[in-house]
Amino acid sequence: MPKPQRTGHKVALGVDWGLNTLLSAGVSRLHPDGKITAAGAGGQFRAAGILAKQHRLRNLSERLHAKADQYARLADSTLDGKAATLAQEIRRVSERRSNLNDALAWAGARWAVDQAVAAGATVIYLEDLRSMEADGMGRTHNTRMSQTVRGQIADRIRHLAAETGIAVVTVPPRNTSKHCPCCLTPLRHRKAPDRPTVPGWTWAICPRCGWQGDRDQGAWRRIAARGLAHQTKTIADRASGTMVIRAVVDVMEAKAVIATTPKTSRSDRSKTSPTRPRTNRLTPRRREVPSPARPSGRAGQRPEGHAPTDRTRLPRAAHRHQSVTTISTPTTGRHRPRGAALGAGFHLHAHASPPRWAIPVPDLTVRMGSLS
Template sequence: MPRQFSYTTRPYAAVDDATGAPIGLDTIDVRVRWLLDLIGAAQSELVSRLWHPATFDALAAGRDGQGRKLPMQGHVAAARLGWHPSYPPGVYVPSRVTRVVTAQAVGTLRALAYRDNAISALSARFDPATGRLAPPTTAGECVPSGFARGVARQLTARSRRTDGAATERLRITDVQGPPQTCVMARLSAADRQLSQITVADGVMVLTVKLPTHEAPTGRAQWRRVRLTAAIPPHLHTRAITDWHLPTLVLDHRGVLLRCAATEQIPTADLSAATTAVGVDWSPATLGAAAIVTERPDGLVSDYRGFTYDDRGLGIKLARLQTEGQYLHRKAARLTRLAATAPPDVRTELEQKIAVLDAHRTAVGVKRGKINRELAFHFGREVTDYAAAAGATVIGVEDLSTLETRGHGRVNNNRAAQSARRKAVDALAHTAAGVGVTVVSVPARGTSALCPGCNDTLSRPGGYHRAWCTRCKVGGNRDHVAGVNLAKRALLGRDRVVRKRGKNPEIRVTEHAPVRQCRDKTSPTPSRPRHRRVRRSVPTATPRAGVNQIRIVPAPRASVWDTVKPATSHGVTGSREVPTSPASATSVAGSMRVT
């Protein structure tokens, strides 16, 4: 079964395609920045020019002026509709770069077409006097509750700006302005005239046409460059059938290649699954899991779950979130003060605001890295747990119907900020490599109902404990919820709904009693053993009058500690020094798969 995945890498060498002369990496960064500036400015101008209801009407209809169906390719659909970007006077841009601009712009507008339709339906049910939405009358008007509350806030803000002027239907262009576009270049939207890729012996060579001037005036100022990058070593043994063109972005370290590839993975037969793992999300930790096995006499479970240990990263995320909120409040307060301050004081306040914004951005980047690490470590732990138990399906709560409310401000905020969506993607990616399928199951009632009799559970030991007086089963609340999720995954494995780009879904909730068995069905989690210490060796007596400094090594709280540092690739000075192509294994130490 083919599956696409993504990874990132960076070029470590660059040469001119025509002359073969080496080019410094700093020069490559500058030329890529010129390309991204042209694409970003043209894309923002095109989206702003098309920000009117007629654009979304054309996208919703899916037809061009001649009644033909719009193709999936964004640049072809833009050409059919007559949408063309504009560039500064005298600047020459190849037609393939224009394809990249229109493809990215049409992709953004198509993503917002759903929001435009929802806002149009919700605005008809909005009451400006009370700020509330009327109940939907048809099934087509139902939207997720979180999305509806966000639209209600937008409609309330517009009602305040317009002094409560009532309108029957609003569009997305009436509620918000044009969105900000990402500065990137999706090379897959063009053909071989702009870029092409070759992979051999763990080395990827990307040939791309880059400008040689900030404002190129002719075709001669666009030259081809060969960028050499290393494939991460953990991809060398995979059954990869196709390598796709990357997306060019720039960060604080230079050019970053966001690549994609297609590999062959083992196909899992859900109808033949007899053991399932249920994953329940928890505000205290990221999640907990439990196992249910189907036998000839029914469903059984030992009700002994597995609780994920985040190694203290959850506390670190909470601290970073508090710090980011503090920086945001302080920057907002200084912004209000700068609005009425004298010019000299306003300049000083604006400098402080810029520093606070930079610190807040750094905190956000750090939170994103920790969330990514947490998600993939969680995916690996749950996958190993399922593989040790012989499970072929993992049931997770459907995040579209899961909303944390009524558990207090701290728990609600902690659950809302957890990287659940990223953890699901990481779990699906990791589990597919060993032939385990991740399915979404309904989340309602998993923590409140008994897996055996489907009655409401009691809480004799507090919120985190659950007990059924009828079946005499219970334990940790999250482990009981994991049993319910695994049961629903097994009972609904024959009625799975599959959608493109999403995990398989089970939408029907069925009940069958899950009895508790004494047989051990779940694997034993590994525990660190204590190291033996000889007590017969006398301890050294410290000398009097000397301060003894004890150096205690810090425990490893991150999987990043196991990553070897990247080599210098033979460059000791500036990145302007032309480098020679090195081997793939010597430069791929710091590469990561996403």
């Protein structure tokens, strides 16, 4: 296996232990002029399903231990059988948690090493886990940190990275999520990008340079830039043999920033070509006349359409609230517009029939008596 190098790295993978995700990682490059740039937006290793299962097993284990302690306090000989069964169940739950943590550690480590191999990175920078604390974060964050087996993941990453000669170096985690990766200004943490005034820990906004992004995405940029800037301070731990950067030097930290590419904008917006012709036809083709509004009461019969072909005799016009004007001129020959005279619809030489909910037109010729 190739031996990993301590210095001389140009491409590095920064890995952050995420608050909302298990791992957040991205690639940074060190250019000959000393500038550090981020290659892409990075990625995240999400394990929400496994973490939820871990949480359920943890709650189950706590309940079983509480019940076992209660049996021990009672000191009743009749409960010895139940206590033995309970102890066996506790061992089974512990084995399930151990197997799940081991599988999660291998999966997370394999993902991180694959990211480094695909990007051609020669070093992976991790945060130092000994200073991972959760002051003021609440019970939820403390539980997540205690059950995500970060120590096992770091050991698996070193094991897999040694096969390809990639160095794994731990860096101090001070202010990696607090300061901006582009200008080292303290960030303002908010609830979400669409809620910039609600305090939270998910979204970070820089008040100076305007950078904003996920809190974990900014952290891996800071970790990778710090590692590349302090790679001459990399030493090997005598106790564990791992590579580590002990402290942060202010002069080197000032260079550990991600250089941003200036946005190119078109200053001259004068017209240089003819305007593209636009068609007036609607796409897709729609009705130009809107449909009538639906009545507020009970829906009636739909407007009349084609006459049904399965009827031997069409209904009378009086039953369809037709006006007396729904007639047609009789013709000679084979064509007899019988449907129009009896109110079959507007397609047979007649006016359109009103809907059922419309007020019928009064027939003025009904019950007209003689003037004499």
